[in-house]
Amino acid sequence: MTRWRRCRADMRSVCVVLRMGDPELTLSMSMTRVEQQGPRLINCLEQAGINATDVNKLKDAGMHTVDAVAMATKKQLIAIKGISEVKAEKMLKAAREMVNVGFTTAAEVLQSRKDLITLTTGSTALDELLKGGFETGSITELFGEFRTGKTQLCHQLCVTCQLPVDRGGGEGKALYIDTEGTFRPQRLVAIAERYGLDGESVLDNVAFARAYNSEHQMQLLIQASAMMAESRATALFRTDYSGRGELASRQQELAKFLRALTRMADEFGVAVVITNQMTANPDSGMFAKDPLQPIGGNIMAHASCTRLRLKKARGENRVMKVIDSPILPEAEAMYAITEQGITDEVN
Structure with missing residues (x-):
């Protein structure tokens, strides 16, 4: 049986821990x-x-x-x-x-951060952009238009999190909550072959749940115990609370959900990855620099430690840009979506 581990380097970090029964x-x-x-x-x-x-x-x-x-x-x-x-x-x-919830020294914080690991994206260029990959112990938000690779990156992480630490993994498991029905296990098998992993074993190490409304999504989150590849975090909140008149209620529920995610990342030191959609900005004028904005507003922006925007490029190539991060500079890198998952850009 694959062991469940906390996402720390000295514990071979989990990708995700889920609730299986008790x-x-x-x-x-x-x-x-x-x-x-x-x-x-x-x-x-x-x-x-x-x-x-x-x-x-x-x-x-x-x-x-x-x-x-x-x-x-x-x-x-x-x-x-x-x-x-x-x-x-x-x-x-x-x-x-x-539990120590009081003050500590900056030296102790630095040492604890050295124990955190990163999970490879599958692309050398993206790993260099992110200084190793997706960081554990915090929330990373991926946002962009459709067909920019958000779902593909989540599928990729479900596999790479199972790799040995020296190959950019966490020797763990993955929890995938899907709100739009885009999860495809056959993609995991194809990506697993690229890394020389057994497809059946990889699938056994990924716990999947289909969320049907925001309340159900919250209950699924309560069942989780460690790392998550969270797909379309805002989709159900946008569906359940339609219209600007209900914006306050929607944002309140979204904030509650994001606080729970933040606690999970901090409590277990795991990587939380959220995908988000883009929508038209109703307050922007015709000459606005960018008429599109990520869903969730300031609440989503403040909850995410690292915000990454994905954009389309030529063919199967895409662009990832660092929008906000406490440690990463604003920069971008090219990558591609292939049959074997996320790779460096193709000519």
């Missing part, structure tokens, strides 16, 4: 590797005097680690049925004593 079972598969440096299982709260019944209530609400409780607010805990204000305060106190 979430406690999923996380405990790598407990011997995680207990020293990875997130603590939520059952540890019982050692601090939190009764098992209340711990199970936290699990039902999607909190499976002590880190998740430590990062929560009292208001969020009280919103869970059966958790009073007194219990919430006790839980927060216990969790924050176990």
Whole structure:
């Protein structure tokens, strides 16, 4: 059985961890590797005097680690049925004593960042652009018009995340949430052949879910435990909340979803990749520099650590441009979409 691992270099990083039945079972598969440096299982709260019944209530609400409780607010805990204000305060106190949520030194932050790994895109040019590939421990947003390679990159990551670390992978698994019905497992088999991987084994290491509405998408996210290749994150929110009159409600739900993604990336140190669509800017004039804008507005922009725009080029070639990043300079690189996945540009 392929082991589930946290996305840290010293743990051979997971690509994605998903909930398969009992979430406690999923996380405990790598407990011997995680207990020293990875997130603590939520059952540890019982050692601090939190009764098992209340711990199970936290699990039902999607909190499976002590880190998740430590990062929560009292208001969020009280919103869970059966958790009073007194219990919430006790839980927060216990969790924050176990997990360091206070100040640390810049030197310690630098050292922890050195432990993060990157996942190869399949293209040498893109890996150079991204300084190794998609970064773990943060959210990367891919946005662009149709046929620019967003879905193909997600398929690519489902395979490359299973590669050894020295080949640009994470020796892990992938979780793929699809909101538009574009997931094609046969693409994974073709990409796997390129890397000399067994197609059947690769498929077994990818957990797939089809989300049918924004509420269902949120529930699927609650089941997840580590890295995600998230397809079309905003599509269902745009469908469920049509019209500018409902913009506030749509953005509120989107913000809630993105906060959950951010916590997941931070809690487990995993790579979260979101694809986003482009839409016409209703407020732009006829002489606007770019009449198209990514869906989600400022909420999506602020939630993403790295924003990458994909554009069409000649033939099967495409362009990736760094729009926003705390570490990458604004630059672009060419790549191609081929039968074997994402590669360097073709002539």
